[in-house]
Amino acid sequence: MSDGYVRLIPTDREWQPTLEHAAAATAYVTQLFSRPEDDVEEVEHEFYDQVTLIDAGENTTRISCSNCDGDIDVQWLNDLVEENGESIGSLDVSVPCCGSVVALDSLRYDWPIGFARFEVSVMNPVRAKYELDAQELDAVAALLGHPVAQILAHY
Ligand SMILES: [Zn+2]
Structure with missing residues (x-):
């Protein structure tokens, strides 16, 4: 539940x-x-x-990349939180879709x-x-x- x-x-x-x-x-x-x-x-x-x-x-069921518009698996974000804790808000991250380094808050979230x-x-x-x-x-x-x-x- x-x-x-x-x-x-x-x-x-x-x-x-x-x-x-x-x-x-x-x-x-x-x-x-x-x-x-x-x-x-x-x-x-x-x-x-x-x-x-x-x-x-x-x-959150859908995340898309601010650089290439590609879809990013939500599990990727969950893994990121699990590895780094939640204090990752200001981090630039390397996204799986196109490999570019973008700010976490620049990604588009459906929720x-x-x-x-x-x-x-x-x-x-x-x-x-x-x-x-x-x-x-x-x-x-x-x-x-x-x-x-x-x-x-x-x-
Ligand atoms: Zn991308």
């Missing part, structure tokens, strides 16, 4: 909030998803030393992924809506002090 995640990240990949703002944003998100009768879901925040790939897991040094993640969100709506994203941004994007992932 796969787990669903909502991963909230600053739109600027280098930006990090203060610990205080991170805690406030995380508390707000927790309250959005909290169900008193059931606490399976987990909300946590994480700071990364380096720009980190915020991947979408199984939601939004992100790059960030901070995230708030929600595991197995259980409520009517999976995603945060625009108003909720604005509220998170206000608490965090920076606009945010959400990456929806399955593992």
